Amino acid sequence: MSRSGGLQYKTDRGPSLAACRAVRRGHFITFEGGEGTGKSTQAKLLAARLKSLGIDVLLTREPGGSPGAEAVRHVLLSGAAKPLGPYAEAILFAAARDDHVRSVIRPALEQGTWVVSDRFADSTRVYQGVLGNVDPNLIRRLEHITIGGTRPDLTFILDLPADIGLKRAVRRRGSRPRDRFEAEGLAFHRKLREAYLELAEHEPERCMVIDASAHMTKIASVIWALVDARLHPAETPSELENAVS
Ligand SMILES: Nc1ncnc2c1ncn2[C@@H]1O[C@H](COP(=O)(O)OP(=O)(O)OP(=O)(O)O)[C@@H](O)[C@H]1O
Ligand SMILES: [Mg+2]
Numbered sequence: 001m002s003r004s005g006g007l008q009y010k011t012d013r014g015p016s017l018a019a020c021r022a023v024r025r026g027h028f029i030t031f032e033g034g035e036g037t038g039k040s041t042q043a044k045l046l047a048a049r050l051k052s053l054g055i056d057v058l059l060t061r062e063p064g065g066s067p068g069a070e071a072v073r074h075v076l077l078s079g080a081a082k083p084l085g086p087y088a089e090a091i092l093f094a095a096a097r098d099d100h101v102r103s104v105i106r107p108a109l110e111q112g113t114w115v116v117s118d119r120f121a122d123s124t125r126v127y128q129g130v131l132g133n134v135d136p137n138l139i140r141r142l143e144h145i146t147i148g149g150t151r152p153d154l155t156f157i158l159d160l161p162a163d164i165g166l167k168r169a170v171r172r173r174g175s176r177p178r179d180r181f182e183a184e185g186l187a188f189h190r191k192l193r194e195a196y197l198e199l200a201e202h203e204p205e206r207c208m209v210i211d212a213s214a215h216m217t218k219i220a221s222v223i224w225a226l227v228d229a230r231l232h233p234a235e236t237p238s239e240l241e242n243a244v245s
Helices: 039-052 066-075 086-109 121-131 136-146 162-173 185-201 216-231 239-244
Strands: 028-033 059-060 114-118 155-161 207-211
Touching: 028 039, 028 121, 039 059, 039 114, 039 155, 039 216, 059 086, 066 086, 086 114, 086 121, 086 136, 121 136, 121 185, 155 162, 155 185, 162 185, 185 207, 207 216
Parallel strands: 028 114, 028 155, 059 114, 155 207
Antiparallel strands: none
């Protein structure tokens, strides 16, 4: 029993250690788009390029990215949650995202680390919101709770005709079974593409639509040019400078 009679008081600890050291917040970049459009490939290439400049980078993914969220990933992608309907799926994605943001993304950004995420909240807007007809107000409320101010600085939407993306995904998957969303029909994936393009139209400052039909090295250089122009990686303190500041 504490001297306050067992009551717990919240204390305001003031600015975080990172803020005291005046570490500049890292940038947050997300990759979005339909199945097989090259999100994982481009996220990896961008993270490697940033790292080669000495920038501290965290490459992560959704659903997942933290131990708690990875456990929920399996429930979502195996299709176990599909019979519960798109509302339940949206809530499960939000639960996973909440853990991912609180335990991985936000702490990394506060330490000055750049975060590159293979899918993030736009996937929920599009898959559950548009395709699943989940009330946009609920999607917004869930985003508010799970993300708060931790919004991406830049989002690349990789755009490709749905049939080409699905063929690429099939080739990459080999003999493994299709996941819950890959298993949807072509009409679903065509609508998905349209929904991403519409989303990009509404947030042109953040969302960059990238033609994903080019060679992957060409796409990587288009993406790099945009990151360079918008987020100025050359001016970012290196891992070493962050560590000693
Ligand atoms: N520009 C490209 N041209 C041709 N093939 C590509 C290109 N980019 C990636 N690929 C190949 O297509 C397949 C799918 O790419 P990747 O896994 O990066 O896509 P994804 O968007 O992450 O897919 P998923 O939605 O299934 O996670 C991989 O085999 C990859 O090597
Ligand atoms: Mg992928």
